[in-house]
Amino acid sequence: TQLLEQSPQFLSIQEGENLTVYCNSSSVFSSLQWYRQEPGEGPVLLVTVVTGGEVKKLKRLTFQFGDARKDSSLHITAAQTGDTGLYLCAHRGPGANNLFFGTGTRLTVIP
Amino acid sequence: DAGVIQSPRHEVTEMGQEVTLRCKPISGHNSLFWYRQTMMRGLELLIYFNNNVPIDDSGMPEDRFSAKMPNASFSTLKIQPSEPRDSAVYFCASSFFGADTGELFFGEGSRLTVL
Numbered sequence: 001t002q003l004l005e006q007s008p009q010f011l012s013i014q015e016g017e018n019l020t021v022y023c024n025s026s027s028v029f030s031s032l033q034w035y036r037q038e039p040g041e042g043p044v045l046l047v048t049v050v051t052g053g054e055v056k057k058l059k060r061l062t063f064q065f066g067d068a069r070k071d072s073s074l075h076i077t078a079a080q081t082g083d084t085g086l087y088l089c090a091h092r093g094p095g096a097n098n099l100f101f102g103t104g105t106r107l108t109v110i111p
Numbered sequence: 112d113a114g115v116i117q118s119p120r121h122e123v124t125e126m127g128q129e130v131t132l133r134c135k136p137i138s139g140h141n142s143l144f145w146y147r148q149t150m151m152r153g154l155e156l157l158i159y160f161n162n163n164v165p166i167d168d169s170g171m172p173e174d175r176f177s178a179k180m181p182n183a184s185f186s187t188l189k190i191q192p193s194e195p196r197d198s199a200v201y202f203c204a205s206s207f208f209g210a211d212t213g214e215l216f217f218g219e220g221s222r223l224t225v226l
Contacts, residue, residue: 041219
């Protein structure tokens with residue numbers, strides 16, 4: 001059972017546009033992670049959010065953890081073709097170091 | 112430094128054949144994970160090891176799947192006998208249990224096609 005639902009599932013936008021993708025759950029998490037996976041490669045960690053309401057910025061990417069620590073969002077400003085990929089949020093399991101991934105948002109940025 | 116190394120990158124086999132996927136984690140990491148990725152089910156955790164010991168294999172779909180970690184630098188995922196529904200990309204990842212970030216480092220994956 002997927003605890004983390006991501007939306008939209010697919011997103012295709014023009015270069016230069018802004019976008020937001022979401023990671024939602026009915027469960028409370030101690031932290032959430034965001035990964036990006038490019039075609040033919042494994043996922044790579046972008047950020048970890050820990051505190052409710054926390055906002056973290058990574059260049060043009062802004063990550064927010066919901067106040068109740070049940071959800072998170074990723075906003076990309078002025079998207080570039082290099083942002084194309086599968087964006088995955090993930091939460092820790094009971095084992096503390098095992099990681100469970102959400103359903104993913106597949107982003108395509110068109111030149 | 113070398114990342115997580117997986118082999119083979121691609122494997123095409125026929126139903127009923129045995130498949131063995133291999134993984135070399137990052138040196139110094141003490142946790143190793145096997146994931147399976149499909150369009151329908153996304154990225155699923157199959158099994159993970161801490162210090163070479165299997166901790167949770169509840170994600171292993173059937174008895175046809177088995178995983179071993181004989182030492183800190185090598186792990187295998189075996190499927191016997193393979194079935195067409197096992198077709199997927201299988202990822203190995205490693206991490207250092209206890210690190211603040213809890214970051215998982217993934218290999219490039221092994222794409223399995225069972226005909």
